[in-house]
Amino acid sequence: MTTPASTPTLRPAQGDASDLAARFPGVVSPDTRPGFSGFTIPADKLVEVATIIRDELGYDLLSSVTGVDYLPENKMEVVYHAYKTTGGPALVFKVQVPRDNPVVASMTPIWKGAEFQEREAWDLLGIKFTGHPDLRRILMWEGFEGHPLRKDWKEAFYEEDAKPFKSRWPDGKHVLAEARNPFSDNLRFPSGFDPEKMTFADPEEALYRSLKKYTFEDADGIQADHIIVNLGPQHPSTHGVFRSAVILDGETVVSLKPVMGYLHRNHDKIGERNTFLQIIPYTDRLDYFCSMTNNHGYVLAVEKLMGIQVAERAEYIRVIMDEITRIQNHLIFFGMLLNDLGAMYTPALYAFEERELILDIFEAAAGSRMMCNYYRFGGVVRDVPAEALQKLRDLVFDRLPGKIDEMERLLTENDVLVSRLKGVGYLSAEDAINTSMTGPMLRASGVPYDIRRADPYSIYDRFDFKVACRPDGDLYARYMVRVDEVRESIKILQQALKQIPEGPTMSVKPQYQVRVPAGEAYGRIESPKGELGYYVISNGKPNPWRYHIRASSFINLTALEMMCKGEKIADFVAILGAIDIVLGELDR
Amino acid sequence: MENKESLNLPGYEIPDELKNVVSVTALDRLYNWGRRSSVWPLMFGLACCAIEMIAAQASRYDLARFGMEVMRPTPRQADLMIVAGTVTKKMLPAIVRLWNQMPEPKYVLAMGACASSGGPFKEGYNVVAGIDKFLPVDIYVPGCPPTPQALLNGLILLQKKIDQESIRKVRWYRKGPDSVEIPVPILGPDLIDPRRIPDIKAKAAELASTPAPATQS
Incomplete structure (x- = not known):
C-alpha cells in the first residue's frame, strides 16, 4: 500500500460541495439524471479530486462505497458518500466505467475505510480497483463462479426478475424451486462442468498469502515460523460465525485478517427482487438485536425517494423504539464483552433480564419479540397499545436508571475489568476517521460524531441530549461511551414519552405496492453499532434497481488489525468484543 | 400415555418413606432417563435464532430445568447440535465437520425456518435450503425466529x-462403525456434495449438450 503524501488530520471544513464543479471545470460535472444528486468524476481524475475532497473541502469520513450495475446503459458506477466529521450533509461523487472492463482507482490510499467495501464491490460486481492492497473476494469464497450482483447473473433458484412471481400470484401454481433447477438444488454449475477434473486454488491459500510473510530469521540466524491461528468460524467468542486468521509470535499478534461471509445471506440480491415493502422484514434480520433501527434506516431512504412526511405521533414512536433498542443493544454488549473477558454469563444474565422486559414491549407493539417489521413508509404499522406505553414509562422512569447504576457498580470500577480494558486496543482519532469507523467506536476515539446531531434525521433535533464521547481510544473508553449512551438514551426516552402527541400513526394510506419515483437516496441513521446506511436506487418500477446496505459492523472491522497488532491473543477477543459486531449485518 | 419422566416403572408400589431412595425400574428406562436429563447442546449459533437460543438459556426461560444448560464449545463433548440460523454454503463445510466430530449418541435440532428449509433466504445464492440436505435432523422447530x-x-x-x-x-452399541461420517462438502464454482459428484457431472454434461442452457456464466 502506498502511503498518502499527507496524513489525514482533523481539519475544519474549508469549503462546501458546490465548490467542486467550479474547481474542476470540464472535469467534475453534476449528476443531472432526474432524482440523482452529487458529482460525476472521470475515472482517471478520481484520486486527484478525491484528495482535494478530503484535504481541502474537509470531507474526512468516507462513509459508503458501493457499485451499481447499469446493465441497459452498459455501465458500472461506483458511488461514494463522504461526510465531514464536524457535521452536515453528504458529498456524493460517482465514477462511471464501461461494464466489460470496470477498472477504478482504489480509494484505500486516501481513505483506508474503503478497503472492505471495495473488496465487496469486486466480489459481488466484479469491479477491479487498481492499487488496492488485497483485492480478494470477501463475502463469497475464492473460486466462486461469477459476480452475483451483476444484473445478468441469475441465481440457481431464479424465477423472475421481480416479485410478486406469477407462479404465486395471481394464478398460484407454485412449483418447488428444486424441481425447476437442473441440479435439483440451490446449485449452479457451468455447463459441462466436471467435478472430478476440477482444478482450483485452495481458497485458504490466497488468505494465508495475504497475511504478512510468516517465516523469519531469529537472532541466531535460525529460520522460524510464526504460528497461524484460526479463530472461528466456530468459536465461542466470535459472536457468531466470524473468523479471523491470526499470525502469532508467541502470544503476540503480528498480523491478522478477518474472514467474512459465513452468514452472507444475499440481502442485496434478494432485495432487488423484492418490492419496496417486502424489503422491510428482511431489514429486521440484518442486525438481529436491533430490528427497529434497521427498519428506520431503510424507510428513511425510501421516504426520501417518495418525498413523503411522517406522521407526528409516528416520529415519536420511532424515536422511542430506536432509543429503547439502543439500550437493549448496549446492555447485551456489556454482557457479551464480559463473557469475552471471562466473566462467563453473570453480567449477560443481568442484561437479558432487562432485555426480556424490553422485548415484551416490542411484542406488544409489533407482534414479534425480535423481528419487529414495525416501520412503514410514512409512519409505523400500528399504534403502541396503551398498556405497553405504560410499561415503557415504568421501565424508563423507574427501573432502567437504577439498573444501569447497578450494572456500573458491578463493572465500571471492577479491578479485573479495568486492568483488561485500560490502554488496550488503542485507536487514534485520525486512524478512526480514516478507517471509516462510526458509532461508539469513533466516539471512543475522541470524535464527537453522532448522526443524530451531525446530520439530524427524524425529530432528534427536538431533544436535549449529549453526544457521548471519550478521548482515550482504548477499550475502556469504548465501554464507557456505551454506558454514557444508555444514560443519554434514557434521557431522550423520558422527554419523548412526556411529549408524545396523540394522532394517526401513518401520514399516507397504507399500501402494499408503493409508488417510488425514479432516483437515488441514501438513508442513514445512528444505529447502536454505528452508521447504518441504505443506498436505494429506484427506476420507477415496483422493485428497487439497487439496494445496498452500509453496515457498521462490517466497516468497523477495517481497523481490527490496526488495533490488535502488538497486543496479546487474549486481548484480541476483547478488542473484537468491543467493536460490537453482529454477523447478520456484517455479512448481510 | 405413561409418564416417562419419573424413573420408577408403573405398577410397583413403593412405600412413601422409601420413595426418595428406592426405585424399581428397567435398564432401558434408567439409561434413557439419564440421557434425557443431560442433553448438552453444542455452543453453536449461526444467526438470529442463536439469540433466541441464548434467551432460552437465560433466567426467564431457563434451559437448566431440562439439564440442558451446559453448552459445550467443543463438539467432542456435545450431544445435541442446535442448528440455529441460516446455513450458508460457505459455512456448511464447517458445520459438517463439527457434526462428524460429535460422538454418538448425537442429535440435530433444526431451529427456525432457515435451518429447516432455507426460510426467507432460500432463493439466495449462498444459502443451503435446509440443513437436512446434509445432516439427519431429529426435530424441526418452526418460526422465524422460534x-x-x-x-x-x-x-x-x-x-x-x-x-x-x-x-x-x-x-x-452395535457392531460396525458406531457413527456414519458425512463427507465434507467442497467449495468449487458452487457447493459440491461429494456424494453427488457423478450426478452433477452427468447433469452438467446434459446442460452442455442442450442448446439453451439454464445456467450461464
Whole structure:
C-alpha cells in the first residue's frame, strides 16, 4: 500500500460541495439524471479530486462505497458518500466505467475505510480497483463462479426478475424451486462442468498469502515460523460465525485478517427482487438485536425517494423504539464483552433480564419479540397499545436508571475489568476517521460524531441530549461511551414519552405496492453499532434497481488489525468484543 | 400415555418413606432417563435464532430445568447440535465437520425456518435450503425466529424421542462403525456434495449438450 503524501488530520471544513464543479471545470460535472444528486468524476481524475475532497473541502469520513450495475446503459458506477466529521450533509461523487472492463482507482490510499467495501464491490460486481492492497473476494469464497450482483447473473433458484412471481400470484401454481433447477438444488454449475477434473486454488491459500510473510530469521540466524491461528468460524467468542486468521509470535499478534461471509445471506440480491415493502422484514434480520433501527434506516431512504412526511405521533414512536433498542443493544454488549473477558454469563444474565422486559414491549407493539417489521413508509404499522406505553414509562422512569447504576457498580470500577480494558486496543482519532469507523467506536476515539446531531434525521433535533464521547481510544473508553449512551438514551426516552402527541400513526394510506419515483437516496441513521446506511436506487418500477446496505459492523472491522497488532491473543477477543459486531449485518 | 419422566416403572408400589431412595425400574428406562436429563447442546449459533437460543438459556426461560444448560464449545463433548440460523454454503463445510466430530449418541435440532428449509433466504445464492440436505435432523422447530417457548417444546419433543430408544437397538452399541461420517462438502464454482459428484457431472454434461442452457456464466 502506498502511503498518502499527507496524513489525514482533523481539519475544519474549508469549503462546501458546490465548490467542486467550479474547481474542476470540464472535469467534475453534476449528476443531472432526474432524482440523482452529487458529482460525476472521470475515472482517471478520481484520486486527484478525491484528495482535494478530503484535504481541502474537509470531507474526512468516507462513509459508503458501493457499485451499481447499469446493465441497459452498459455501465458500472461506483458511488461514494463522504461526510465531514464536524457535521452536515453528504458529498456524493460517482465514477462511471464501461461494464466489460470496470477498472477504478482504489480509494484505500486516501481513505483506508474503503478497503472492505471495495473488496465487496469486486466480489459481488466484479469491479477491479487498481492499487488496492488485497483485492480478494470477501463475502463469497475464492473460486466462486461469477459476480452475483451483476444484473445478468441469475441465481440457481431464479424465477423472475421481480416479485410478486406469477407462479404465486395471481394464478398460484407454485412449483418447488428444486424441481425447476437442473441440479435439483440451490446449485449452479457451468455447463459441462466436471467435478472430478476440477482444478482450483485452495481458497485458504490466497488468505494465508495475504497475511504478512510468516517465516523469519531469529537472532541466531535460525529460520522460524510464526504460528497461524484460526479463530472461528466456530468459536465461542466470535459472536457468531466470524473468523479471523491470526499470525502469532508467541502470544503476540503480528498480523491478522478477518474472514467474512459465513452468514452472507444475499440481502442485496434478494432485495432487488423484492418490492419496496417486502424489503422491510428482511431489514429486521440484518442486525438481529436491533430490528427497529434497521427498519428506520431503510424507510428513511425510501421516504426520501417518495418525498413523503411522517406522521407526528409516528416520529415519536420511532424515536422511542430506536432509543429503547439502543439500550437493549448496549446492555447485551456489556454482557457479551464480559463473557469475552471471562466473566462467563453473570453480567449477560443481568442484561437479558432487562432485555426480556424490553422485548415484551416490542411484542406488544409489533407482534414479534425480535423481528419487529414495525416501520412503514410514512409512519409505523400500528399504534403502541396503551398498556405497553405504560410499561415503557415504568421501565424508563423507574427501573432502567437504577439498573444501569447497578450494572456500573458491578463493572465500571471492577479491578479485573479495568486492568483488561485500560490502554488496550488503542485507536487514534485520525486512524478512526480514516478507517471509516462510526458509532461508539469513533466516539471512543475522541470524535464527537453522532448522526443524530451531525446530520439530524427524524425529530432528534427536538431533544436535549449529549453526544457521548471519550478521548482515550482504548477499550475502556469504548465501554464507557456505551454506558454514557444508555444514560443519554434514557434521557431522550423520558422527554419523548412526556411529549408524545396523540394522532394517526401513518401520514399516507397504507399500501402494499408503493409508488417510488425514479432516483437515488441514501438513508442513514445512528444505529447502536454505528452508521447504518441504505443506498436505494429506484427506476420507477415496483422493485428497487439497487439496494445496498452500509453496515457498521462490517466497516468497523477495517481497523481490527490496526488495533490488535502488538497486543496479546487474549486481548484480541476483547478488542473484537468491543467493536460490537453482529454477523447478520456484517455479512448481510 | 405413561409418564416417562419419573424413573420408577408403573405398577410397583413403593412405600412413601422409601420413595426418595428406592426405585424399581428397567435398564432401558434408567439409561434413557439419564440421557434425557443431560442433553448438552453444542455452543453453536449461526444467526438470529442463536439469540433466541441464548434467551432460552437465560433466567426467564431457563434451559437448566431440562439439564440442558451446559453448552459445550467443543463438539467432542456435545450431544445435541442446535442448528440455529441460516446455513450458508460457505459455512456448511464447517458445520459438517463439527457434526462428524460429535460422538454418538448425537442429535440435530433444526431451529427456525432457515435451518429447516432455507426460510426467507432460500432463493439466495449462498444459502443451503435446509440443513437436512446434509445432516439427519431429529426435530424441526418452526418460526422465524422460534420463540424460546417453541425451542423448549422442540427440546421436550427430543426428550420424548430419547424415551423411545432401547439400549439393545441403538446403533452406537452395535457392531460396525458406531457413527456414519458425512463427507465434507467442497467449495468449487458452487457447493459440491461429494456424494453427488457423478450426478452433477452427468447433469452438467446434459446442460452442455442442450442448446439453451439454464445456467450461464
